[in-house]
Amino acid sequence: MSITEAPTVGAPVPAAAPILAAESITKKFGGLTAVDNVSFDIPARSIVSLIGPNGAGKTTFFNMLTGLIRPTQGRIMFDGRNITRTRPDVITSRGVARTFQNIRLFGAMTAVENVMVGQHSRMKSGVFGAVIRPPWVVKEEHHAADRARELLAYVGLMKADFDRLATQLPYGDQRRVEIARALASEPKLLLLDEPTAGMNPQESAALADFMRRLRDDLKLTILLIEHDMKVVMGVSERVTVLNYGSKLAEGAPADVRVNPAVIEAYLGKEG
């Protein structure tokens, strides 16, 4: 959609055509304000990071974007439609997919089955289709399984692991399967919640490359919550810093890095 965008290197992405716009979002849990009047937009086909100390409201913000919790105030627009009070599965079918901070695969399903669940909103067969199994349903199932294998190969899972149960996979592979599962829903916007948690520097660097590939090959937009500053500074076109539920700073990685307020709140006060 944003083919007109010139590939300017280094410059911050122009604010034109945001794929997602959160307007003055507030979330209160009882007396606690987890997210306080945050406005935020994500330009199409960009990689944007959301950072902040623990408890800053990053995951709460994610959960509101994906419909798991509803904001107390504010409006969320995705791809020109209001999704503030839309059910999570409908939001997924509109084109938002996510991974979780603590991996949430379906442990008792195989890697392929996990990814096939990700395709749920792109498949049609219902109960009668399942029982009678007309040719189109057979075709759909085959196609879904093939697509799942393609995606697993794309995220770099070994073929031998495709049919192993998710719980039996090593940690890094579980992260891969989770990304494949999210990609299976054919998203326009991918939300990654601390994808490099528990990874070593080489793996993190590989993941950063992978995110760029997702953006360039699959034309995805990526919103990233991340603690690894090397990854954040390396891949993000824009960084937003949350602290105590409020937006503290926003801008290009280079600017955010030298912002004194950010340094104090997030990276620690010097001297």
Added chain:
Amino acid sequence: MTELRAQLSEWRAAIERVLPPWWSKGLAALLVVIGIVLPFITGAQSGFLNGTIIAIAYAVMALGLNVVVGMAGLLDLGYVAFYAFGAYCMGWFGSGFFFGLHVHVGVAPTLSHAIGIHLNIVLILIAAVVVCAVAGVIIGLPTLRLRGDYIAIVTLAFGEIIGVLAVNGSSVPVGGGMTLTAGNLGISAIDPPWFPGVGSFSLLDYRPWYWLIFAILLIVLFVNVRVRDSRLGRAWVALREDEVAAVSMGVPLVKTKLMAYAIGAAFGGMSGAFIGAYNTQVNAGQFQFGFSVFIVAMVVVGGIGSIWGALVGGLLLGYINNYLIPDVLNDLPSHFGLHFQLASVSFGIFGFLLVLVMTVRPQGLLPERRRTLEMTGEVAAMDAELAAEPETGSTV
């Protein structure tokens, strides 16, 4: 323990190498053939065939409950409600109970002028499926926001409500002097099934009844297998495993859960309608909480979530309840000079069996592949934990 498991899987692999690739289909075909010819071996009047008919009817219910409890992970303790709805469908649409009406569709010529509603058994089974699917959705609705034990409590309450409604339905007028149910008096003289060319089923010959319930079982099994291996079946497992992740992946929570309730209830309704006809009466006293627990026990003994487990668990407990205890072993205590009948302690026997299965084989007799891992994995982890403690560590 791990060595033993490795050895077993090695043997299994060896057996599978010897057998041709179509062996499982061949085995299934063989079992179906044995199932069809069974009444010729047992005879038309044997107590064993009678026990088999009820055991299969129970297995059908176990297969239905397995959809809800096993596949979708919603612990339903009010399944007896669907037995009741199914049986009442039989009572309402296949007897003279609604004496103010004259409706006849595809029934025996002798009934063609009788009072009441008289539909062909096939139509009644379809009605039972529809009524129970709707009832399943209604019962499912208030549980949608609940998890685990809370679902069990709500469904339990619904089961009780239906039971009480069945008893007191005799005071609920539906017009023309007719009432909703006959309460504890029971709706009796239910039409025996009738098919053109076959005639009416008789209680002097169990065989047609057997073939009917066997056909129902095959249909239910087919639907079960097909649904399990579908988009819907995957969605159930996903919801069972992790609700938040499932909805985030695009699985609609309400629709998918209600579908499980509806399908599970529909099977219970089919079985309930059949049992109503087979008993020739529908009595409100049949629909007790204990029956819900009995069906749950079948699913648990067989292996939660496993279709073949539910089948085996249903048949096993059905046989024990309706053949082994009352027919075969009933006077066993008297051989030891004890003055009671075994049937009077049947609940104790079931309790013992449940405890036995839970201790020796917590995953059930024929567990689902996924559950085996979960259960044995957890048990192994617990064992390891216990072994790590200094008191017990020395004994390992």
